[in-house]
Amino acid sequence: MSAPLAKSRSEAAYLREAKVVPGGSMRAAQWFKPHPPYAARGERCWVIDIDGRRILDCANNFFSLIHGHAFPPILEAVHSAMAGGTAFGLPTESEILLAEALAARNPRMEQTRFCNSGTEAVLSAVKGARAITGRERIAKFEGCYHGAYDWMEVSLDPAPVNWNDENGDPASVRCNAGAPESVLRETVVLPYDDAQRCADILRREGRSLAAIVVDPLASRAGTVPMSRETTAVLREACQRDGILLIADEVISFRLSFDGASRSFGLEPDLIATAKIIGGGLPIGAVSGSADLMSIFNHAEGKPKVSMGGTFSGNPLSMAAGLASLAHYSQSAIERLNGLGDRLRNKVRDGFSAAGVEASFTGMGSLFRLHLGSAHITGYRTAYASPEKAQLIRRIQFAMLDEGILLTPNCSGALSTPMTEAEVSLIADKLVAVVAREVAGHERVAVG
Numbered sequence: 001m002s003a004p005l006a007k008s009r010s011e012a013a014y015l016r017e018a019k020v021v022p023g024g025s026m027r028a029a030q031w032f033k034p035h036p037p038y039a040a041r042g043e044r045c046w047v048i049d050i051d052g053r054r055i056l057d058c059a060n061n062f063f064s065l066i067h068g069h070a071f072p073p074i075l076e077a078v079h080s081a082m083a084g085g086t087a088f089g090l091p092t093e094s095e096i097l098l099a100e101a102l103a104a105r106n107p108r109m110e111q112t113r114f115c116n117s118g119t120e121a122v123l124s125a126v127k128g129a130r131a132i133t134g135r136e137r138i139a140k141f142e143g144c145y146h147g148a149y150d151w152m153e154v155s156l157d158p159a160p161v162n163w164n165d166e167n168g169d170p171a172s173v174r175c176n177a178g179a180p181e182s183v184l185r186e187t188v189v190l191p192y193d194d195a196q197r198c199a200d201i202l203r204r205e206g207r208s209l210a211a212i213v214v215d216p217l218a219s220r221a222g223t224v225p226m227s228r229e230t231t232a233v234l235r236e237a238c239q240r241d242g243i244l245l246i247a248d249e250v251i252s253f254r255l256s257f258d259g260a261s262r263s264f265g266l267e268p269d270l271i272a273t274a275k276i277i278g279g280g281l282p283i284g285a286v287s288g289s290a291d292l293m294s295i296f297n298h299a300e301g302k303p304k305v306s307m308g309g310t311f312s313g314n315p316l317s318m319a320a321g322l323a324s325l326a327h328y329s330q331s332a333i334e335r336l337n338g339l340g341d342r343l344r345n346k347v348r349d350g351f352s353a354a355g356v357e358a359s360f361t362g363m364g365s366l367f368r369l370h371l372g373s374a375h376i377t378g379y380r381t382a383y384a385s386p387e388k389a390q391l392i393r394r395i396q397f398a399m400l401d402e403g404i405l406l407t408p409n410c411s412g413a414l415s416t417p418m419t420e421a422e423v424s425l426i427a428d429k430l431v432a433v434v435a436r437e438v439a440g441h442e443r444v445a446v447g
Helices: 009-020 072-083 093-105 118-133 181-185 195-208 228-241 290-296 315-326 330-354 386-401 420-446
Strands: 039-043 046-049 054-057 111-115 137-141 187-190 209-214 244-248 270-274 284-288 358-363 366-371 411-413
Touching (some): 111 118, 118 137, 118 290, 181 187, 187 195, 284 290, 330 358
Parallel strands (some): 137 187
Antiparallel strands (some): 046 054, 358 366, 366 411
16 A cells, blocks of 8 residues: 655645634635645745745735835835834834825825725725715725725625616625625615616715725726726716715726826725735725815814724835835836736737637736636626636636646736746746636536
């Protein structure tokens, strides 16, 4: 009898973690059967796991690492800040510098308050909008993720059986067990890719809304750009009914020097950012005009909305974020977005040559795979049936076997250390894996 195969270090780590952590992982998005590889360290655009395998990282900690891993200017900035202490019960000049850097990139970010995650940033912006308008209800787009906040999780993952209400409009669907019924009543759900229906809903509900939350290149809505017709509807509704527009640029801020909104014709009142503005450390931010941001002003006593936390504005995140933005210049952005264009074109050409029915959406340095012939315009056309979702996960696993890490829905992002070589590697591997897995799936289905 042959001896049993020795466990990998990653498998052993997972079995240990499963004893002390529900599900064996801190985040569902980074877990898959039988277990994920456990990272040991990162080098530029590569991760080395605890078994010594090198993996090309297109997940980048869910799009937060614009400069990849162990970027020397960020490490130097953090080391320098850490030498002076990790956190204080007093402000530091570092928070001024990062707030000034954001204001210099975008005049609409005149003032900023920092927090520790994109979730906190969006929820603080929503609380601020409610206080400014005196209204309670908010609107968001179907299938779009804006963090772990009850109102923002409404209709995060509806299915065909429950995604319409009695009027044929997107229904407010509970995401998590225990979410109060009142949350559903207070959240209006908009269609991402139907400007006319979006306009009709906002005419009916607009006067009750404090805010509309929008990401114009929402990953879960297909990673397709929101149409100019829909963004025009948002501008009109906000002006007509006194609704505040909250731009969730937690991911999409990477698209241009001043963020995503102006490129889509949006004029947000409040902008929520995170991820790349923290250089790989925990961060979130709400920015806007001095007038609107005064809702958080505590200098004259209790503010209308309290916003703060033990580690908000901590000097390590501030230093890392400042270094990250300082090296994400206009030229760096243009180069990275150009690589993204070439990647999408190479993959699409490869699918066409291989006769594979699949599409590859995205913009700038962001991308996502979709299987089938459907034209992807939003959440519903991007929706994957359980069978198709399973095939997508198999493709993710197969890409990992090829040494490339994608997110669970086979989306990804480029980072500044990447070159044409990495773009070619990703494109070649993805086309080959998708062609092989789709063909295998079809053979099984026919059999």
